[in-house]
Amino acid sequence: MTLAPKDVSYVRELVFDRSAIVLGEDKQYLVESRITMLARDLGLGSAEEVIARLKRDGDRTLEERVIEAMTTNETSWFRDVHPFNALKSVIIPEAMERNAAKRSLAIWSAACSTGQELYSVAMMLDSDFPELSSWKLDLVGTDISRKAVEKAQSGLFTGLEINRGLPATMLVRYFVRDGSGYRIRDDIRNKVRFGVLNLIEPWPPMPLFDVILLRNVLIYFDMDTRRRILGLAKQQLVQGGVLILGGAESVLSLVDGFVPVTIGTTTVYHKDKENV
Amino acid sequence: MATLLTADMISEITLETWEAILAEAGSRLSPKASRPGEEITGYVDIAGAWRGNIGLTCSLAAAKHAASIMFDMDESELGQSEINDAIGELVNIVGGNIKALLPAPAEMSIPHVIEGSPVDDPDRPPPLREVRFEWLDELVIVRVWMMPTDEESSDEDA
Amino acid sequence: MTRALVVDDSRAMRSILTRILSSLGMEVVEAEDGQSALAKLQQFPPFDVALVDWHMPGMTGLELISDMHRQPKWRSMAIMMVTTESDQSQIVRALNAGAHEYLVKPFTADAVAEKLLLLGVKFSKGNGSESTMGGNN
Numbered sequence: 001m002t003l004a005p006k007d008v009s010y011v012r013e014l015v016f017d018r019s020a021i022v023l024g025e026d027k028q029y030l031v032e033s034r035i036t037m038l039a040r041d042l043g044l045g046s047a048e049e050v051i052a053r054l055k056r057d058g059d060r061t062l063e064e065r066v067i068e069a070m071t072t073n074e075t076s077w078f079r080d081v082h083p084f085n086a087l088k089s090v091i092i093p094e095a096m097e098r099n100a101a102k103r104s105l106a107i108w109s110a111a112c113s114t115g116q117e118l119y120s121v122a123m124m125l126d127s128d129f130p131e132l133s134s135w136k137l138d139l140v141g142t143d144i145s146r147k148a149v150e151k152a153q154s155g156l157f158t159g160l161e162i163n164r165g166l167p168a169t170m171l172v173r174y175f176v177r178d179g180s181g182y183r184i185r186d187d188i189r190n191k192v193r194f195g196v197l198n199l200i201e202p203w204p205p206m207p208l209f210d211v212i213l214l215r216n217v218l219i220y221f222d223m224d225t226r227r228r229i230l231g232l233a234k235q236q237l238v239q240g241g242v243l244i245l246g247g248a249e250s251v252l253s254l255v256d257g258f259v260p261v262t263i264g265t266t267t268v269y270h271k272d273k274e275n276v
Numbered sequence: 277m278a279t280l281l282t283a284d285m286i287s288e289i290t291l292e293t294w295e296a297i298l299a300e301a302g303s304r305l306s307p308k309a310s311r312p313g314e315e316i317t318g319y320v321d322i323a324g325a326w327r328g329n330i331g332l333t334c335s336l337a338a339a340k341h342a343a344s345i346m347f348d349m350d351e352s353e354l355g356q357s358e359i360n361d362a363i364g365e366l367v368n369i370v371g372g373n374i375k376a377l378l379p380a381p382a383e384m385s386i387p388h389v390i391e392g393s394p395v396d397d398p399d400r401p402p403p404l405r406e407v408r409f410e411w412l413d414e415l416v417i418v419r420v421w422m423m424p425t426d427e428e429s430s431d432e433d434a
Numbered sequence: 435m436t437r438a439l440v441v442d443d444s445r446a447m448r449s450i451l452t453r454i455l456s457s458l459g460m461e462v463v464e465a466e467d468g469q470s471a472l473a474k475l476q477q478f479p480p481f482d483v484a485l486v487d488w489h490m491p492g493m494t495g496l497e498l499i500s501d502m503h504r505q506p507k508w509r510s511m512a513i514m515m516v517t518t519e520s521d522q523s524q525i526v527r528a529l530n531a532g533a534h535e536y537l538v539k540p541f542t543a544d545a546v547a548e549k550l551l552l553l554g555v556k557f558s559k560g561n562g563s564e565s566t567m568g569g570n571n
Contacts, residue, residue, distance in 0.1 A: 081551050159373065159538055160292050165548035168536035172525050180285040180377060296540035346446040348453060365444040369539045372518020380521055386491060
């Protein structure tokens with residue numbers, strides 16, 4: 001069933017209004033399919049009915065569900081692989097050297113979705129950096145979607161989700177079967193914390209991070225918003241801290257004060273020591 | 277042992293299999309819904325820490341549709357052997373994931389596919405679990421039977 | 435061109451995997467069981483990756499992988515087990531027998547591509563990444 005263009009626009013505008021995420025005009029099919037699935041979840045007859053309710057009732061909870069439905073993306077473990085290799089071979093060792101005296105490390109997964117990215121980091125640190133077991137680790141994951149954050153906190157994943165990019169050795173080492181799915185082990189779960197955060201709203205107080213992962217989320221924002229978020233991210237990094245973006249994304253020309261550094265096939269951005 | 281395997285778990289496994297392989301989400305039917313068309317069934321047999329079978333039953337139309345997706349062939353080009361192979365692989369996948377929830381170790385047979393439905397067989401006892409799904413207006417049913425193991429059946433009459 | 439060997443007794447599953455791997459720009463050879471797989475390994479130029487089912491009539495996938503692992507000329511081949519067996523202990527058995535990666539059925543095309551990335555097997559992705567195992571995209 002095709003949604004009327006004005007209904008599609010309504011959804012696109014609502015999403016932009018609340019989250020600054022831009023859904024282009026070509027996203028008709030995406031809006032239809034996601035809202036139809038949401039209708040099914042809610043026991044409503046159709047996508048049209050969901051939108052009619054939104055317009056009629058001004059229901060904040062329903063609005064939140066719609067935004068969640070439109071902004072959730074598929075995610076995988078160790079996504080793209082190479083950035084994690086860069087973390088392992090260069091970025092973490094450098095951070096450990098820098099922090100040798102205070103023996104603490106802080107990493108933020110800033111569009112963490114259902115948690116795979118942050119848990120991947122936690123597993124990598126546990127398996128490749130045993131020295132860190134006596135350090136203070138602050139591993140933080142945030143996302144605009146409450147539903148995604150709750151799922152991340154649960155540490156529960158379906159078989160289909162587990163298949164996505166998780167090395168078999170990690171599956172064996174860090175997960176247990178839980179019903180028809182899998183649960184990440186408590187010792188890894190206890191190393192991380194998740195919270196809801198809308199990148200365009202004021203950020204809560206947070207530590208300064210050695211690494212910020214902001215991957216594949218800037219593409220959904222317009223230029224001004226991207227600039228603003230990158231500026232804030234820079235302030236949230238320690239001196240010499242590193243920003244990691246998604247494969248096709250770049251900071252250049254948007255914000256000063258980042259120095260691109262290529263490690264293998266990955267380009268990351270160092271907070272420039274000269275320009276604070 | 278039966279409490280290890282809930283209808284919800286069977287449902288999740290089957291829906292995930294449909295979503296991944298057939299690219300078209302099924303949706304779970306309520307247990308009371310009834311629709312015609314139990315025309316083909318794939319079975320796998322399990323033996324080991326527990327004994328039983330798992331059966332996947334659907335209409336011939338649904339089976340053809342599944343086979344056409346899995347083989348990427350037009351329905352008119354499909355023969356019985358392709359249809360049977362498709363249903364066999366679907367019950368292999370659903371069955372294997374169900375087996376993973378139940379006591380180990382247990383071996384699963386290669387699938388065998390027959391015409392008709394378990395309900396046609398008067399000698400077959402009712403299943404321990406039965407979960408019904410709707411897929412494109414067709415009915416798909418997953419059933420799990422558990423037989424007593426050798427120690428247990430020595431107390432029973434044949 | 436990257437070359438893949440697909441070993442599974444189900445024609446439907448071979449069909450699905452061949453489609454996925456071909457769409458990733460790979461050349462695919464199929465085998466319906468362990469014996470046939472060994473014959474193809476002898477007959478064809480070296481494969482870059484083999485996707486092996488566990489339960490097959492005759493030689494199991496585990497036995498096939500053990501055989502392959504014993505041959506020095508096949509040791510550089512990446513081996514991924516593709517199966518419904520999801521028990522932790524089974525995965526460990528497969529890895530110890532010589533499998534490098536493990537994919538539990540059901541899986542999507544994206545999952546296959548991501549495992550290949552972990553294995554360092556070269557492939558090329560077409561447009562869009564939301565494809566699934568079925569043919570209707």
